[in-house]
Amino acid sequence: MSVLDLRDVHRDFGSGASLVRALRGLSLTVEAGEFVAVMGASGSGKTTLLNVAGGLDRPTRGEVLVADRLLTGDRAALAALRRRTVGYVFQDLNLIPALSALENVMLPRELDGVRTAQARTEAAVALADVGLADAASRFPDELSGGQRQRVAIARALVGSRALLLADEPAGALDSTTGEDIMKLLRARCDSGASCLMATHESRHAAYADRVLFLQDGTLTESPTPSAPAHTKEDA
Amino acid sequence: MSIRHGLLALLTRGPRYGYQLRAEFETATGGAWPLNIGQVYTTLGRLERDGLAVRGAEDAEGRHVYAVTDAGRAEAARWFASPVGRADRPRDELAVKLALALTGSGVDVRAVVQAQRASTLATMRDLTRRKLGVAEPAQALVLDAQIFQAEAEIRWLDHCERSLR
CATH class of the missing domain: 1.10.287 (Helix Hairpins)
Known part of the structure; x- marks a missing residue:
């Protein structure tokens, strides 16, 4: 089952002389359990792609399906679908400082209308899944940068959320902490979640099942490379 | 890096003398990899042996011009189209390949x-x-x-x- 399906998606900003065609007929499918990385220079439209994929922004043309449902219709239905199926992780500014790690992770479930006791139980499970069971009562400023990103990932995947949209999730972290975040995303996908990640770091993209390049508003699937030529040395 | 493919790529631009090939190779690669003229002629001899280039008649000054064959053209195209393996390569081949591609090999x-x-x-x-x-x-x-x-x-x-x- 595809968790995310973008079909011939266009997204224009502005009009006339100032028209910017950020996405130009882009198609992409993310399957359950798949980890897909999108690479591209800054300004190539990676963030626009994630926003459109998660329903935070609407395509000018084309279709977006999340969990086989079309992201259209009235705002309330769209918001509900988005909230229940999609989680976001950004480079920073992910957590609410006045809430503990556990409360941060509970928040989306409480917004879903789940009762507090159940939200608490689910949040504890999600925190344990990211290796932070012991840090549940700490506040964001008592956590390291890597731990904060782990909490953000737990929050993005709490409950039945199956699609994680990650925008440079390790962008602000040092190289080893960043790797730990990639290992965590890899592990979450190996246990069934799906992740669409924008990154400019090839080392991070290398954790994904597929790597796509975004350029001039369209995606190029990195082709299955031919075997490197081993040319004979001579002369 | 294979000098063989570097010279072959240059020959696809037109017939050349050995000394011209050496100069053009060094110009294209920014002198990063100087060739001696002996290497150039040894390599040209092998290209001829393998049917990738042909040697023309001797001119008044005793020099030979070399031209690429169809097989040589195909081999040069194959080289440009094939990624360089990371495993056991001398690292400069990729830089040289791009330099030659950029300086007009029609790729x-x-x-x-x-x-x-x-x-x-x-x-x-x-x-x-x-x-x-x-x-x-x-x-x-x-x-x-x-x-x-x-x-x-x-x-x-x-x-x-x-x-x-």
């Missing part, structure tokens, strides 16, 4: 860059998978050495691509 430079990046990224994914499977930190760091080298190459390829805009 799509961007396609060369993209094919190489796809190949290097695939190598990086294999290395990353292997790294996830090793328990010994030292082994992971050895794999990291190769991963970071691959990363450097990808960053350089990105830079090349941007410079071509």
Whole structure:
């Protein structure tokens, strides 16, 4: 089952002389359990792609399906679908400082209308899944940068959320902490979640099942490379 | 790096004397890899032996002009189209290949860059998978050495691509 399906998606900003065609007929499918990385220079439209994929922004043309449902219709239905199926992780500014790690992770479930006791139980499970069971009562400023990103990932995947949209999730972290975040995303996908990640770091993209390049508003699937030529040395 | 393919690529631009090939090779690669004239003629002899180039008649000054054959043209195209393996290559081949592509071998430079990046990224994914499977930190760091080298190459390829805009 595809968790995310973008079909011939266009997204224009502005009009006339100032028209910017950020996405130009882009198609992409993310399957359950798949980890897909999108690479591209800054300004190539990676963030626009994630926003459109998660329903935070609407395509000018084309279709977006999340969990086989079309992201259209009235705002309330769209918001509900988005909230229940999609989680976001950004480079920073992910957590609410006045809430503990556990409360941060509970928040989306409480917004879903789940009762507090159940939200608490689910949040504890999600925190344990990211290796932070012991840090549940700490506040964001008592956590390291890597731990904060782990909490953000737990929050993005709490409950039945199956699609994680990650925008440079390790962008602000040092190289080893960043790797730990990639290992965590890899592990979450190996246990069934799906992740669409924008990154400019090839080392991070290398954790994904597929790597796509975004350029001039369209995606190029990195082709299955031919075997490197081993040319004979001579002369 | 194969001098053979470098000279062959130059010959696809038109018939050349040995000394011309040497000068053009050094111009294209910024003198990063000086050739001696002996290497050039040895290589031309092998290209001729393998049917990739033909030697023309001697001119008044006793020099021979060399021209590419159809087989040689096909071999040069194959070389440009084939990613360089990371495994056991002398590292400069890629830089030389791009320099020759850029200085007018009639190939799509961007396609060369993209094919190489796809190949290097695939190598990086294999290395990353292997790294996830090793328990010994030292082994992971050895794999990291190769991963970071691959990363450097990808960053350089990105830079090349941007410079071509």
